[in-house]
Amino acid sequence: MNRNIPLSIDDELLAEIDRVAEDSKESRSAVMRRAIREGLPVIKCGGGADVVTLDSETSHDVDSASKETSVSRSKFLIEAIRTGLQATYSRLMRDKLVRVQDQKTVDKESEMILQAWEHSAIMDNPMGQEVRAAVRQRGAAISRLRDILEFVPEAWRRHQLVEQLLKIRQSPGGGGGGVWGCGLSTREIEWQIQMKKKYGNGAKLPDEEIALREAERKTEDRSHADMVSTQLGQAYPPNWKP
Numbered sequence: 001m002n003r004n005i006p007l008s009i010d011d012e013l014l015a016e017i018d019r020v021a022e023d024s025k026e027s028r029s030a031v032m033r034r035a036i037r038e039g040l041p042v043i044k045c046g047g048g049a050d051v052v053t054l055d056s057e058t059s060h061d062v063d064s065a066s067k068e069t070s071v072s073r074s075k076f077l078i079e080a081i082r083t084g085l086q087a088t089y090s091r092l093m094r095d096k097l098v099r100v101q102d103q104k105t106v107d108k109e110s111e112m113i114l115q116a117w118e119h120s121a122i123m124d125n126p127m128g129q130e131v132r133a134a135v136r137q138r139g140a141a142i143s144r145l146r147d148i149l150e151f152v153p154e155a156w157r158r159h160q161l162v163e164q165l166l167k168i169r170q171s172p173g174g175g176g177g178g179v180w181g182c183g184l185s186t187r188e189i190e191w192q193i194q195m196k197k198k199y200g201n202g203a204k205l206p207d208e209e210i211a212l213r214e215a216e217r218k219t220e221d222r223s224h225a226d227m228v229s230t231q232l233g234q235a236y237p238p239n240w241k242p
Helices: 011-024 028-045 058-071 073-101 105-120 126-151 153-170 186-199 207-235
Strands: none
Touching: 011 028, 028 126, 058 186, 058 207, 073 105, 073 126, 153 186, 186 207
């Protein structure tokens, strides 16, 4: 049985109702009844209305998935949020912590973020624990690297040279390719930079430049072998066998 209930609505809200009615091709009364029905659960639970605006492609996917699974759109979205909540939280916390770790002085702040992450009730699954451990290890490695670069001049010089050669290789005609972990000696990196600056990218080096560098490499190889042999001799007793 339908009843007419007096309801006072200000002009601004009434104009919004009329716009929705026009867009949806429904009557003003139908729009108001629908708004009341869909808004009552929010009022009942005492919470705020969580409005999520979906792009057209995602909205179409939700429509298809809800029809195929025979559940309402709202139920499907709620289940999707619950299922992906931990993964999303873990990714966003990881990104936040990585940004902090990449700053110069981060130890205190990064530790506070890690502690909050570890004690969060949201993250109680094994995957979250693995991500936290990996990010903590990353932070420790960065701290060690910064310490080495600050207090070992040779390391800082190599770091600068590597970045310089990378920039050259990534420029037009530079040939591309990485430098870190490729086994190049500091002198080799320095020589390649000198040749690029002297002759340009893609240029064929003169035979005399190559011959001089080859002679240098042989000397460097012998020096490196002697150094490794000395270090092994200091690390192990004379009669030690593997």
